[in-house]
Amino acid sequence: MLEIYKNDNVVLNDAFDQAVMNLHVLKRQNGYKSFVICGCEPGDGATTVAINLAAAMASSGWKTVLIDGDMRKKSSYKRLNENANCGLSDYLLGKTALENVIYDTTTDNLSYIPCGELIDNPIRLLCSNKMNEVREELSKSFDYVIYDMPALDSSMDAKVIAVAADATILVSAIGKTSKAGLVEAANTLQEGKANLIGTIINKTDMDQYASLHKDYDYFLKERYAGKSKRKAKR
Numbered sequence: 001m002l003e004i005y006k007n008d009n010v011v012l013n014d015a016f017d018q019a020v021m022n023l024h025v026l027k028r029q030n031g032y033k034s035f036v037i038c039g040c041e042p043g044d045g046a047t048t049v050a051i052n053l054a055a056a057m058a059s060s061g062w063k064t065v066l067i068d069g070d071m072r073k074k075s076s077y078k079r080l081n082e083n084a085n086c087g088l089s090d091y092l093l094g095k096t097a098l099e100n101v102i103y104d105t106t107t108d109n110l111s112y113i114p115c116g117e118l119i120d121n122p123i124r125l126l127c128s129n130k131m132n133e134v135r136e137e138l139s140k141s142f143d144y145v146i147y148d149m150p151a152l153d154s155s156m157d158a159k160v161i162a163v164a165a166d167a168t169i170l171v172s173a174i175g176k177t178s179k180a181g182l183v184e185a186a187n188t189l190q191e192g193k194a195n196l197i198g199t200i201i202n203k204t205d206m207d208q209y210a211s212l213h214k215d216y217d218y219f220l221k222e223r224y225a226g227k228s229k230r231k232a233k234r
Helices: 010-030 046-059 088-092 129-141 157-162 179-191 206-212 223-233
Strands: 034-039 064-068 110-113 144-149 167-173 196-202
Touching: 010 046, 010 196, 034 046, 034 129, 034 157, 046 064, 046 110, 046 144, 046 167, 046 196, 064 129, 088 129, 129 144, 144 157, 157 179, 167 179, 179 196
Parallel strands: 034 144, 034 167, 064 110, 064 144, 167 196
Antiparallel strands: none
């Protein structure tokens, strides 16, 4: 069983709850259940977003699987692959069965598929019929399928998966992602006719978040209590 860290940041959880709500609406309205999460540029924090989003959806009671689709990065630099013996690439190479690469986690309703053996050029594997089988089987077994893919400007891996997924979400980082990088990433997805539904802005500070969501702490600080007291005095 792989350990998924728990996030106790109330503000961060609130932000992911909003994302969960939006994805749930898309599922109800359009039947979307598979989502690609990828950065515009390396270091935008797409993996952090994917992990937290998948955990939030699982915590809502939805059976969710998170897939590490970055088969180019060494496992020693991965956050969740330490105790995994095999993964996605091993299945795609015909070395093991699919059920052997789906791991339970410490978060209820959340399963995880690690990247597996390091592959220099995984494009052919991602375009293979066995990858189509992965999509079909996971769609039958899970309510939501979340793909954590490498940044669009570092490889075409994310684009390959995005064109077959129900929807794609870009991740950009405040103060890091360039405007040109964001535009180029969006254009890359649109050229492949991937369904880009939005961007999650990562690495915002509290002042920036508060300026966009001025009442984010309304219940946390019990500000409603003050309003109730004022009404009682009238």
